[in-house]
Amino acid sequence: MGTGQRKDPSQQRSQETVARILSATGQVLRAKGYTGCSTNAIAEAAGISKGSVYQYFANKDEIIEVLIDKIMEETTATFGTQLEHAVAKGTFLKDAALQSQLLAVLDRYRDILGSLLNDAPHVALTAHRSVRIEERCRDLLRTYVTLNPSAIGPGVDLDALLLVLTVSYREVSLEYLRRDLRDRRNELATVLYDMTMGGLAGRATRGV
Template identity: 90%
Template sequence: MGTGQRKDPSQQRSQATVARILSATGQVLRAKGYTGCSTNAIADAAGISKGSVYQYFANKDEIIEVLMDRIMEETTAAFGAQLEQSVAEGTFLADAALQAQFLAVLDEYRDILGSLLNDAPHLALAAHRSVRIEERCRDLLRTYVTLNPSAIGPGVDLDALLLVLTVSYREVGLEYLRRDLRGRRNQLATALYDMTMGGLAGTATRGV
């Protein structure tokens, strides 16, 4: 999917302007939600003219599309680093701590993502935005199982398990944001562990 940007911000000054627009859009979404977000509000928050916004974007939805891609890049980097570390240390099967960290990463963008999921589902976390982090998780788990074949429980179908993992994390993550389930983070993390990592380990344990 294209970014929808009208002007390619190749010059350093243009890149700085686009960065200000995206940052301001995040501020407006956090403060006013999607329904209260407008190009006027974005321009005011960025300290630039509305015309300057239109040099790069046709409307607020195009700005939000680019912002969403940036958020997913940051989310992928943050959770991917945690996952890589847990795989390297051999701790990711130990308990539900990694799953709790996954939900905590989503909480960093809750004010933005929750508003979009509820008020602008046409813009929110479409499947194409989660592909990169899902592929990274699958590759890391496959690598771990290849290096540690005894880690997988007897009779466990790895491909089926990875499919359950991918769908479960995506859908639980969406509901976690949509319904604001922060008060049940640990319980959800444990359920995710039992459904996925617990199956990989050939057992299910409780608690974070």
């Protein structure tokens, strides 16, 4: 059951109703932003009564919380598949393609997430929401290092590097959405890639 839901939509009809509510919420957020989003607007867009909305959610923030979790699940699945394909093809970390793909996946939900980051930070992308995709990325990076031991320089603390990369990627992704940096996608992807590979090789200046 999603965060904040009053009623567990175990029956198919209930699941369909919740799906309509979530889809309608996305439509309203895209069209009107967070400030223009209300349970009345959501119910109208979903073609149901406001009472039906309140059967499952107490207010619009609870609906949005569940919607964000759904978006993060879809993002994790999509980008996770891209990561696995890159590993299988041997293209993982060969260039900045994956970093660019990550930002492109976020662009699918820009109209929703950008509005929430700017107008409703209390229901936006907190760290726990991105933990699954971050864990998958860390696991694959560890696998990459295991298969390519020469990729990691002497004395590099992999755990520390993974922590820095995790936080950096998360914050860049949030800023990418918050400020609408689509015209800088390739440049940002390249910097993230260079930072990753530079960190693995231990090329950072030490003793300064």
